[in-house]
Amino acid sequence: MRPFTALFLLVMAILPGLAVQPGERLADPAQEARARRLSLELRCLVCQNQSIDDSDAVLAADLRRLVRERIAAGDSDRQIRDFLVARYGEFVLLNPPFSERTLLLWSLPALALLAGAGAVWTLFRRRRAATLAAAPLSAEEEAALRRLLDTPRQD
């Protein structure tokens, strides 16, 4: 093997590769599935908008290991989330929990839908009222109408 190839293989070997590595996984498939689900909701703090499940970063691997350790130790999902928030702050959660800080975030889409639906409804009602109330026939129109109605049908 040429020296370059050897060096290259060495570099390749020490560089982290995949998101979840085979060696990281838990033996129990149910626990592993839980770990994967939980990992998708946790942010890789040094990455740009990636979950720790997706990321190749070393920190993400550390966090994945940490999550699996806690699961193996019997923690609930909630306990694990709380543990990570205590360490890294709410920034670590990709699913922001409902609190007064995120009140607007969670409620705005629903409020907008209600407000929009309300606006559409009012518009229809107002239009309808306007059509019903609009334009009583003028004297001439009234006369024209009477003429038409009084004319015997030709057919």
Added chain:
Amino acid sequence: MIVETGHFALALALALALFQAVVPLWGALRGDGMLARTAQPAALAQFALVTIAFLALTQAYLASDFSVRNVVENSHSLKPVLYKWSGLWGNHEGSMLLWVLILALFGAGVALLSRRLADDMVGATLAVQGMIAAAFLAFLLFTSNPFLRLDPAPIEGRGLNPVLQDPGLAIHPPLLYLGYVGFSIVFSFAAAALLLGRVDAAFARLVRPWTLAAWIALTLGIAMGSYWAYYELGWGGYWFWDPVENASLMPWLTGTALLHSAIVMEKREALKTWTILLAVITFSLSLLGTFLVRSGVLTSVHAFAVDPERGLFILVILVAFIGGSFVLYALRAGAMEGGGLFAPLSREGALVFNNLFLSVTALAVFVGTLYPLLLEALTGAKISVGPPFFNAAAVPLMVPLFLMIPIGQKLAWKRGTLAPSLRLWWCAAAGLALAALIAYAERGGPVLALLGAALGAYLVLGALDDLVERAARGGRARILGRLAGLPRSVVAMALAHAGAGLMVLGIAATAFETERIASLRLGERIALGAYTLTLEGIAPYTGPNYSALAARFALHDATSRLAELAPAKRVYLGREMPTSEVARYRHGLGEVYVALGEVHEGSRVDIRAYDKPFVLLIWLGPVLMAFGGLLSLSDRRLRIGIPARARGLATNPAE
């Protein structure tokens, strides 16, 4: 010399844009047709000048002219020609030059294709386009000049980010920009209509082809970006709710709403104020997207520019255009008269429903994208808003919208009944039968994914049913002939809606993928759904500007050897981080997808392998949507509805 020519052309383009922003507008408002008409040659000349600048920079890239700083920072002499050329827009300065080029392209398009329009309308529209061009040309020249020289020139360039060295770079950014910069012209038309007080059905008809053109490009651009991320990033995801993706999705959502509301405005003269507002909002969201991506306020995978000076400049542009257009809208919207009346249960009503849900979805994406930024700016608290939020917000809004599509198509204008929709029961039944079949074959499965499959099938069948039902109106005889004779716009609508259905099917299918994460020795095999992967070898190889290590796998199904798959890791010259090259095997509409992880002692590799059934539907759906858009663009109504030009042709038979 060529580089200086480009630089000079850009400066001239700025001067011309300033002229174009002021003089034709003056003419339009004063009723001076001669001054208003100066907009057309100005727009054409501006396009020519920006093209010269663009070609000059292209030449510097192709010739690897390392006396130009932008080339040094983003190119390398050993890079394949495709990436030398497309690497031009793989960086901040170059991509802004592309932005301005497309802006000028749309201006020139209006100058050429709007001869039947009143002088003042063209003048005012191109003047607004000139204002946008002036702002962004100034931004380019003063903060992001791609033509700056370096002295002494280095021998070699620093190369392009390896992730970007992919054919996707040649396609994705130009399409995306054609889309979201293309909406600028719709904005300019809206601003001109407000300025001149001429908001009517003719306006809707006028902007429709431009809105469609931009929408088609944006649809394809987003789909292409998603497909690129799928095969490049190595874990097979297709949508990440990344802020940069959201930045392109927001104008797409409001642009789609605009496309639908403009139909109501064109046919019934209703929803005028709302349509104008959507035109303004759509381009405002494009500007916001440019700000988010180009200012570096988000540090996400795509944001490669981090410079507060630039951010502030774009923020000023953003505030000026959005603020200005909203003030104009507030002043003039009241003067617009409401048009045709319609009952809530009518085609118009269904399109209002569409607009409500699309706009609220756009708002949800907007809030989710900007909330963490604003919260941090105001309180210092850092939170993350990720995929779980966006899925929770968008899915409940999309489902009623999708359910409504086939029903809306069957409602009559003005006042409809649900009676014609009753025949859709067979589409719904077929969808549910499909879900039951999948559940039986897969022995269960996530309920949401099964319902998603039912929804997708209902959409596709509902779209086809509409065509068949229309063709069958004159009786069963010669139904095929009538099917072929349907107006293109009707077929276009059906295809676009069926495309949405295909996409939903593809997304639902991701729940049924098989994933294997494993460590394999030479000769070892793993099962992957109905397939088997065998590791046959590990070997290094070299490319033009990288060295790579590939693992060779044989892919078998129950009976035979199907393919050889060689996922690899590449290390590019001058870069430390390796990139992953996945290997894929297509079967029908699905794919086997293998990504290479760690390589141990040269004889054992970690891999992540997937069998993804029907995954290609995720992108084929949007492609079909865009094709529907193209078909609609070629509809008779838009092709022939140009009386003035037709008359011009009649009087000039020699032409």
